[in-house]
Amino acid sequence: MNRALARILLSLAFCAPAAAQDVKKEIERYRQMVSEGSPAELFELEGEALWKKPQGPRQASLEKCDLGLGPGVLKGAYAALPRYFKDADRVMDLETRLLHCMTTLQGRSREEATQRVFGNADRPSEMESLSAYVAAQSRGMKMAPGESHPKEKAAYELGRALYFQRAGSWDFACTSCHGEEGKRIRLQELPVLLKPENARSVAASWPAYRISTSGFVTMQWRMNNCYQQMRMPEPAFGSDTTVALIHFITVTGKGETYQGPGNKR
Amino acid sequence: MAGPMKMRATLAGGYTEVRVLMTHPMTTAQSGQPLHFIQNITVKLNGKALIEAEVSQAVSRNPVFSFRLKGGAKGDKIEVTWLDNKGESNKIETAVA
Amino acid sequence: MNRLRRTVLGALAAWLATPLAALAAWNESAFGAKTPQDALKGIGAANPAPSKEIVIDAPQIAENGAVVPIEISSNIPGTSSLAVVLEKNPFPLAAKFDFMEGAAPFVKLNVKMAETADVRVVATAGGRHYSATREIKVTIGGCGG
Numbered sequence: 001m002n003r004a005l006a007r008i009l010l011s012l013a014f015c016a017p018a019a020a021q022d023v024k025k026e027i028e029r030y031r032q033m034v035s036e037g038s039p040a041e042l043f044e045l046e047g048e049a050l051w052k053k054p055q056g057p058r059q060a061s062l063e064k065c066d067l068g069l070g071p072g073v074l075k076g077a078y079a080a081l082p083r084y085f086k087d088a089d090r091v092m093d094l095e096t097r098l099l100h101c102m103t104t105l106q107g108r109s110r111e112e113a114t115q116r117v118f119g120n121a122d123r124p125s126e127m128e129s130l131s132a133y134v135a136a137q138s139r140g141m142k143m144a145p146g147e148s149h150p151k152e153k154a155a156y157e158l159g160r161a162l163y164f165q166r167a168g169s170w171d172f173a174c175t176s177c178h179g180e181e182g183k184r185i186r187l188q189e190l191p192v193l194l195k196p197e198n199a200r201s202v203a204a205s206w207p208a209y210r211i212s213t214s215g216f217v218t219m220q221w222r223m224n225n226c227y228q229q230m231r232m233p234e235p236a237f238g239s240d241t242t243v244a245l246i247h248f249i250t251v252t253g254k255g256e257t258y259q260g261p262g263n264k265r
Numbered sequence: 266m267a268g269p270m271k272m273r274a275t276l277a278g279g280y281t282e283v284r285v286l287m288t289h290p291m292t293t294a295q296s297g298q299p300l301h302f303i304q305n306i307t308v309k310l311n312g313k314a315l316i317e318a319e320v321s322q323a324v325s326r327n328p329v330f331s332f333r334l335k336g337g338a339k340g341d342k343i344e345v346t347w348l349d350n351k352g353e354s355n356k357i358e359t360a361v362a
Numbered sequence: 363m364n365r366l367r368r369t370v371l372g373a374l375a376a377w378l379a380t381p382l383a384a385l386a387a388w389n390e391s392a393f394g395a396k397t398p399q400d401a402l403k404g405i406g407a408a409n410p411a412p413s414k415e416i417v418i419d420a421p422q423i424a425e426n427g428a429v430v431p432i433e434i435s436s437n438i439p440g441t442s443s444l445a446v447v448l449e450k451n452p453f454p455l456a457a458k459f460d461f462m463e464g465a466a467p468f469v470k471l472n473v474k475m476a477e478t479a480d481v482r483v484v485a486t487a488g489g490r491h492y493s494a495t496r497e498i499k500v501t502i503g504g505c506g507g
Contacts, residue, residue, distance in 0.1 A: 023423060026421055026422040026423040027421075027423055027425055029421040029422070030421035030423060030424055030425050030431070031425070033420070033421055033431035033433075034429055034431050034472075036431070036470075037284070037329040037330075037331065037431050037470055037471075037472055038329065039286055039288075039326075039327035039328075039329055041271050041286055042268070042269055042270075042271060042286055042288050042327060045269045045271060046269065121290070121326065122290065186501070186502050187423075187425065187501045187502065188425070211425070211426045211428050211429040212426050212428060214326040214327060214428065265425040265426045280466060293474070294452070294453075295452065304386070304388045305386045305387075305388060308465070310464065313462075313464075314462065315461070315462045315463075315464045315465040316459060316460065316461055316462065316465045317459075317460045317462075318457060318458065318459045318460070318469075319387070319388050319389055319393070319457065319458045320456070320457040320458075320471075321393045321453065321455060321456055321457060322453070322474075323446075323448055323451055323453065323455075323456035323457070323473050323474050324456060324457060324471060324472065324473055324474070325428060325429045325430075325471075325472035325473060325474055326428070326429075328471065328472060329470075329471070329472055330469060330470065330471050331433070331468075331469065331470035331471075332465065332466075332468065332469060333465070333466035333468040334464060334465050334466065335464050335465065335466055336464070348386055350388075
């Protein structure tokens with residue numbers, strides 16, 4: 001009986017504003033300790049092997065893939081994404097660009113290359129491992145997605161509009177969860193990504209090792225899952241919708257120094 | 266087929282800090298899947314075992330450990346080996362940076 | 363070859379085929395103990411004396427119980443071993459580290475905890491056992507996605 005009472009009092013204590021600040025601080029401490037001992041780097045190793053592996057009808061590796069800074073240039077490439085690519089005539093994020101290289105350099109079909117874009121704890125997907133590796137090569141660089149090209153501006157505007165777009169059976173939009181300060185789901189805070197100060201740390205925390213599933217997750221996965229959570233149809237991998245939203249969030253959150261793949265609960 | 270390992274050994278404040286990452290499911294009895302977890306870990310400095318660990322399914326998936334060895338010098342060889350309940354094992358060797 | 367001989371030889375062959383590595387020591391009874399007390403007994407540390415010289419550096423709240431980072435060390439001179447007992451885990455003994463001369467009694471590791479509970483660290487020094495505990499709250503975040 002005493003224990004139950006203590007639990008009730010404890011949960012009430014969590015509601016008090018002073019305690020809420022302590023909670024936030026302790027969760028920060030948790031995240032910091034996890035990042036110092038995170039398995040994320042293992043996925044970078046997998047990704048490196050895949051980057052160098054000859055695949056597809058052309059039996060080519062991805063080593064000549066142009067991620068925006070020139071063929072094979074990895075250093076800083078992730079930090080400069082998403083951006084407009086002339087050869088594809090569209091704005092692309094990391095994963096859509098990797099897919100582009102898989103189809104053009106390696107000669108693989110889009111169907112084959114996207115057969116399994118989201119993996120699991122037992123086996124990460126190729127996309128996830130590659131994302132970890134490529135993103136890691138931008139460690140220490142400032143996030144600076146493309147903003148000058150008309151299509152980059154259009155993607156930003158589309159992303160912004162989609163952020164507010166209510167749809168689906170629940171009439172949800174991103175703003176339903178990420179539209180008001182101070183909201184949380186259970187003990188996880190929901191950042192309002194419209195504000196640069198909130199978007200910065202978010203934009204610089206992807207892709208990431210996900211503790212709750214022991215897997216590695218990417219921005220394409222996050223967009224896909226958010227749409228599922230909002231009870232809307234799954235967006236196609238690398239669709240204009242997902243790229244626009246990713247672009248919008250990254251531009252809003254530009255300027256942060258990238259520390260490498262992050263860790264999420 | 267054991268997954269990749271990664272290790273970093275650096276000199277800091279009179280110690281050699283060793284941080285080692287292991288790929289392993291560390292499956293628990295709770296999961297309903299067959300138990301598969303690392304049981305033994307050995308940390309060697311220049312061929313000599315300095316730390317012997319017995320660990321269990323209570324250790325997180327894809328374990329990451331940090332150890333501290335006294336002293337140490339650049340170029341010293343650190344070797345970490347693990348052995349699991351199925352008899353599988355893996356090891357990694359790195360020089361102190 | 364008669365049946366008995368075959369059985370014996372078969373068993374012998376199977377035993378010899380066991381890789382040497384598989385014969386590494388692992389305290390099955392201690393790791394199989396279902397209560398913290400039995401786990402402590404299993405490692406021969408039934409009544410550890412409380413000590414402030416054992417340091418448990420851990421977050422007060424773990425956002426996810428699948429990975430709870432803890433950093434443990436002992437300032438007790440001659441510490442030769444550190445053990446981690448997670449009081450509410452189904453099998454409380456999580457790990458035991460033996461330190462030879464040249465290794466500091468220090469480990470950072472990630473453990474699994476299903477719920478808020480005490481983490482107990484047992485240090486062995488000069489044949490005696492000491493321990494310290496620290497509560498870690500385990501919570502859940504997010505929408506399940």
